[in-house]
Structure formats: C-alpha cells, structure tokens
Amino acid sequence: MSLAAPAPAETSSLPYGVLVPSYVHFDDLDALGLLHNGRYPLLVERAWTAYWRERGLEYRGDWHEAADACNAVREFTIGYESPVTLTGEYAVHLWLDRLGTTGLTYGFRYCSTDGTRTHARGHRVLVRLDPDTLRPRPWSEDFRTKARGLLRAA
Secondary structure (H helix, E strand, C coil): CCCCCCCCECCCCCCCCEEEEEEECHHHECCCCCECCCHHHHHHHHHHHHHHHCCCCCCCCCHHHHHHHCEEEEEEEEEECCCCCCCEEEEEEEEEEEECCCEEEEEEEEECCCCCCEEEEEEEEEEEECCCCCCECCCCHHHHHHHHCCECCC
C-alpha cells in the first residue's frame, strides 16, 4: 500500500464538487471501534491538501511563497450522521459554497467511495492572509479561476 495521498478523483456523477479518496486506518478508530470525531476534520483537511497540491497550491514553509495557501480558518462546523465503523476506503466530497474577495466557504461530506452514503457533513470558512500583516488579502486571479470550478450552483 502506498503512503502517498491519492490523487483527487473528478467525479461526473456528482451534481457539483469532487470526490477525493480517503482511507480510515485502525488507529483512527476510538475505543468503541468508531471513527473518532476528531479525525473527521483531519481527513477533510488532507483531502483539500491533496486537491490543491494537484493544482499547484501547496505550503512549503514560506508564507510569501505560499501565496493563496497562506490562509487561516475562521469557522469550522461539522455534523455527524452515520458512524464509520470499519477501516478501509472512503471519500471526501468537496465543493465551494462561496468565493469572496478575501474569504471562501467550502462544504464537505465524509462519505462512501461512490458518494452515496454520508457519514458527516459540514463547512469551513477560510480567509487568505497577507504574510506580512496577517490581515485579509484578496485571492489571486489564478486561484479564483481554479476555485470557480468547485462552486456549487445557487
């Protein structure tokens, strides 16, 4: 088994967004054998990291070089719907609900590999930061162009 993050899967069967493969390991489970509630945000973050890395956006230790990857979480919410009780392959359904000037809101579902069964869903608000002032800074046009494809239709 490869330890590298799997490449995001463009999925035409979804009405919007993409499915990114995810894997639940034994040590992700709690004492009851359920995916620990604290692992969901981590697995979602790993999916977003894989998605953007495939599109040339990655943080490598330098805030200036990071450009649009220099951002901070303003808000995170999650609701749990159906427990994950087994290790194995799953997916994270990712999309954007809003793409503003300096911030964005993305939605996600932790789900079955085909996207038909939802285990958890939520959203996260990000703000792009200026690396010198740590104040909001507009997204680059390159990022905006790449992100528009993830926007969920109103």
